[in-house]
Amino acid sequence: MDLSALEDFQRVAAHGGFGKASRATGRSKATLSRRVADLEEALGVRLVERGSQRLALTEAGQVLLSRTEGPLREVGEAFAAARDGMGAPRGRLRIAAPQLFSQVALGALVARFVALYPDVQVETVSEDRFVDLVEEHFDVAIRINPQDDSDLVGRCFARDRLVLAAPPSIPMPREHGEAPAAVPAVVMNTYRDGDVWTARGGGLSVSPQPVLRLSSLLMVRDAVVAGAGVALLPESILGSAIERGAVVTWGSVGSEVELWVLHTSRRLQSPKVRAFVDFIVGQYPDGSFTTTPSR
Template sequence: MDINALKDFHLIAASGGIGAASRASGKPKATLSRRLTDLEEVLGVRLIERGGQKLQITEAGERLLSRTVGAIRDIDEAVESAREDTANPSGWLRIAAPLLFSQLALGRLLAEFRRRYPHIYVEVISENRVSDLVDEHFDVAIRINPRSNSALVGRRFARDKLTLVAVPTVQMPVGDGQSAPEIPAIVMSTYSDTEIWRVQDGQCRFTPQPVMRLSSLLTVRDAVMAGAGAAMLPGSLVSQQLEKGELVCWGEADTFTELWVLHTSRRLQSPKVKVFVEFICEQYPTGWFSI
């Protein structure tokens, strides 16, 4: 059954006729008449007797009106409520985020987000794994260098450049331009043994010799600062230590770490998801991640 035809039947009945309903709503008389006829054909009964000076609603029409008036009112209220939610987003927003981003920035960002949108409540699950947004009921995910996924859409909101760092007392080896000298390295547990570290637009190359394999970038940074070796780390994570002279830069890689905010649908996304995506992108106007 066409809900618009049912609503127009209510309009005609309340107005006292098709002409009056047309004048009250601005809808063409032909449209109202056609919808009334379509509704009668679907139901197989006559709802209004035509031809008289006064509107005559049949018994079937009276029964339909009495049984559906509450439903029509509920639908109108639901539609209006949905429009209000668009203007004033509310409810729980469930976010999947990587651990390091959560530790470095997310608490501060969410505090400001809640000040702007006090009717949105936030739950964050911080894990270094790829969560399934649908199966695990997440509204959005923040991911680092995400793989292409046709089921997800989103925006890149920041980039970070990898920087090769060590303490000042560790000497940077000098290569001959052909070879990649070995360096004691602190690496992540995902490190590949065939990896070569290239910095300064590829002009300098180093062969990492892992002395530690760790699962946290913060732990890697702490080990570097304690003099255990060199490491390739996000620039934002070591910017303060570089400024203070606690670490020195051996060069920047020509690859970037990208941060994306992802969700499941571009069309008719929920208001709370829409404002969160816009908010987090606004926090990094230069496109670079900083703490």
């Protein structure tokens, strides 16, 4: 199959018509129409509906566009990288990241990254959901404790831990039998009533009695600092509050939290992806996550 015909089809789809694609690319309208027709004949399906004021893709055309847009862009980047001798990273870098990481660290990180690589244009999307890197055209994703996925590869760049955080005004319960101590608590909206928080080693168990249900871990932290109750929080966002005595910790809960930077194993690792992975790993040389990474 002629890849240049596929490129012309994508140009026509992106611009919404043969005439608009012709004006934008400098390629003749007749050439574009012929190349799309050749592609339709090779595939044996109609890709575009002709005759309307604005071009409309058929269902087959929509499927072809969604499945080939990213890979074809990667092939182009690979050719460019080979032609440039794998030179300086360039182009758009799309990053998916969880909201908390984005709020406390990502802005400063990407600012430093583009200062090092000015030919890269960074676009971030911050959502606490699972994103499909291929289908949604992301280059890399930041994930917390990712599950094994044969389609993704990457590196763990930092570790954090969850701790029981409390204001000094709430005394730490003493161990008393098997029943967990009831404590006023600030919890996320996802908290399930009846959950018990147990410090690592089984030394202390508490039964949270929610007084506030909030939608952001930063809001939870601020409520703990204000004295509202005990919370389960990442240690990384408590640094200054602990240092000034506004929060005390009663121990860590569960295993360490790992932060990974991932990209698809099916994607040709372009210079921009390789540079970002190496960059973010280098920002946490001791492997500990802090909200003020190394410069």
